Amino acid sequence: MYREISKTWRGMLSKRSDELKAKGIDLRRRSTIERLERPTRLDRARRLGYKAKPGFIVVRIKVGRGGMRRSKASGGRRPKHAGIVKMKADVSMRQTSEKRVATKFPNLKVLNSYFLYKDGKNAWYEVILIDPHNPSVKSDKDVGGLAANP
Secondary structure (H helix, E strand, O other), rough: HHHHHHHHHHHHHHEEEHHHHHHHHHHHHOOOOOEEEOOOOHHHHHHOOOOOOOEEEEEEEEOOOOOOOOOOOOOOOOOOHHHHOOOOOOHHHHHHHHHHHHHOOOOOEEEEEEEEOOOOOEEEEEEEEEEEOHHHHHHOOOOHHHHOOO
């Protein structure tokens, strides 16, 4: 079943389907950080450690795309030598999204995250969080070690 879900998502992403574009329009209208009932891409979430039980939380986050900008120098130089364009951050958008979610939910730990959608301005990721103090997470054989080291 999860293989079929994965195949469907890959097909939608590669073909830029109308259904996916409609989802993108809906995502733009929503808030930047949003807690979800269940993951949008269940196959990917399950592969990364998500389980449908108490203590596992899924959060969708919107991150702005594009490089960094530095303020222009007051002296007279051409843009190529001014050092203000084509600057890139050392961290990926995925790492940025995980960090922002971790600061928003300080009592939870980031388990993993995955790509959801991107347009010309933003990219959306879903981040899987665990509650290290939840008994069902503590007794879980897969992620119980993360809960033991808060």
